[in-house]
Amino acid sequence: MHEDRFPGHKFLPYILIAPSIAVIFIFLIGPFGQSIYESFFVSTPFGTRTIYVGLRNYIRLFSSPDYLNSIVATFKFAAFVIIIGLSISLAIAQLLNQKIRGMGFYQVALIWTYAISPTIAGVIWASMFAPATGLIPYIVSKLYGGYTLNWMTNGQLALFIVAAAATWKMLGYNIIFFLAGLQNVPNEFLEAAQIDGASPWKAFWRITFPMLSPTT
Structure with a gap:
């Protein structure tokens, strides 16, 4: 049975994240898209005219x-x-x-x-x-x-x-x-490895290091 976490407020989660999404679009995605669009043009010295040049700017860039x-x-x-x-x-x-x-x-x-x-x-x-x-x-x-x-x-x-x-x-x-x-690595695992004769170096790579992935 599906449990409604926000009874009576179906759109509440979307309303809460809407400001963050708006900021991302306005200050990140929007300027990024504008930069990509303008990269296909060249402006005159005073910005009175723009000329479409295609991939010429990218060719010059990667040729530098x-x-x-x-x-x-x-x-x-x-x-x-x-x-x-x-x-x-x-x-x-x-x-x-x-x-x-x-x-x-x-x-x-x-x-x-x-x-x-x-x-x-x-x-x-x-x-x-x-x-x-x-x-x-x-x-x-x-x-x-x-x-x-x-x-x-x-x-x-x-x-x-x-x-x-x-x-x-x-x-x-x-x-x-x-x-x-x-x-957060359980000491029981390390103690068991020590009892089994594993060296500290081996215990680190076989137990400690793999268990770090959820945190790091």
Whole structure:
């Protein structure tokens, strides 16, 4: 027998989600569709006339070496943040899930990065890597006999630093989710695996990691 969760208000769920759907259409789907439409045209310098050019803009775009390099850089950035960032976050969350004295302090100390605003995080990293006054270039120059670390003139180094900063900024956020998932793994499963002679590494990949998927 079908149970009506909203007796007498059949359209209530649709009314409740209508504002969110309206915002999505107005500020996301609408501008996206307009951008796709206008990409097939070229405007005169003062915008008084538009000329239909078909796929010419896309051909020019994908023929540009700078644009292709930006795609490669984007994939490198995403791979670093996703693979390295999530791996580090999961490892730290696994450590925080242990019963160690003073663990509450360590949890707060490692999660606070997410509470920092992106602007402040950018200032911190820019200050650390400032070529003339930054702490990191100073340490590198002392260790490598006056070598000057200037990431502003090295594209690959700049990409690495930006990816590292993004990973650090989201570290606390990822740790929270991984820690929540780890705390939902029943200890009985891990104890049974230990009794059966499974190593901690094997128990992690066979039990803990698969059970993290609902949370992460």
